[in-house]
Amino acid sequence: MLIITKKANIAKLGFVGIGMGGSRLAAECTDYISKDTEYPYNSLLVNMNKGDEDSICYNNVSGQRKILLGSGKGTGVDPAVGYYILDKERIKIERAIEEQFKESDFIFVTVGLGGGTGTGALLEIIKTLEIKGYKNIIGLMLILPRIIQGSTKINNTLSPSTQIEHFLLIKDEHFLFGKDSLLMF
Ligand SMILES: Nc1nc2c(ncn2[C@@H]2O[C@H](COP(=O)(O)OP(=O)(O)OP(=O)(O)O)[C@@H](O)[C@H]2O)c(=O)[nH]1
Ligand SMILES: [Mg+2]
Numbered sequence: 001m002l003i004i005t006k007k008a009n010i011a012k013l014g015f016v017g018i019g020m021g022g023s024r025l026a027a028e029c030t031d032y033i034s035k036d037t038e039y040p041y042n043s044l045l046v047n048m049n050k051g052d053e054d055s056i057c058y059n060n061v062s063g064q065r066k067i068l069l070g071s072g073k074g075t076g077v078d079p080a081v082g083y084y085i086l087d088k089e090r091i092k093i094e095r096a097i098e099e100q101f102k103e104s105d106f107i108f109v110t111v112g113l114g115g116g117t118g119t120g121a122l123l124e125i126i127k128t129l130e131i132k133g134y135k136n137i138i139g140l141m142l143i144l145p146r147i148i149q150g151s152t153k154i155n156n157t158l159s160p161s162t163q164i165e166h167f168l169l170i171k172d173e174h175f176l177f178g179k180d181s182l183l184m185f
Helices: 019-034 050-054 079-088 090-100 117-134 151-170
Strands: 013-018 042-047 064-068 106-112 138-143 175-177
Touching (some): 019 042, 019 050, 019 106, 019 117, 019 138, 042 050, 042 117, 050 064, 064 090, 079 090, 079 117
Parallel strands (some): 042 064, 106 138, 138 175
C-alpha cells in the first residue's frame, strides 16, 4: 500500500493515469492523499474506452479530470490503435496537461501494461510531458500483467518494454510494482 505521511507531503504531485488500470491507480493515489493533506494532488485520467472510463470511481472531484480520446469504442486491446488515437488527439492531451498540472512539482505516469490504451499511449504521453517542461521530474508506476492473463497481454507488454527500459535507465525516479503488491486496489 502507498503510505505517504503528512510530513512527507511537501511536493505537489500530479498523476497521469492512462487506460483503465492506470486511471484506477492514479485515482486511488489522489483520493488517498487528498484526505488530510495540505496540497490536494491532481490527476488526469486518460481513456479511449467509455466503459473503462465510467468504471473509474473517485472522490477527489476537484483535483481529478477525466479525458476520453477517440470515439469511445476502445482499442481492441491493440497498442498500435492506442498510439494512433493518441497521435490524432495529441493537442487535447497537451492542453489538458497544461491546465491540470500548472502547480505540480512532480508527475507520476501510471499504466497497467498489456492493454491497448495505456501501453500504446504511454511513451507518447511521457514525450509530451517532457516537451511541456516536466523533463526529469517524471516518475512511472507500471502494473505488469500476470502470465495467466494470456499471450496478447504479455506480447503487448513486451513490445514497448525496451523503450520503457531505456526510459527507466535514464531517469532517477521510478517505481515498478508487481500486480500482487497492488491487490488492495
Ligand atoms: N491491480 C489492478 N490491475 C489492473 C486493474 N485494471 C487493469 N489492470 C491491469 O492493467 C492491464 C491492462 O488493462 P487495462 O488497464 O484495462 O488496459 P487499457 O490500457 O485500458 O487498454 P484497453 O485494451 O484499450 O482497454 C491488465 O492486464 C491488468 O494487469 C485494476 O483495477 N487493478
Ligand atoms: Mg481497458
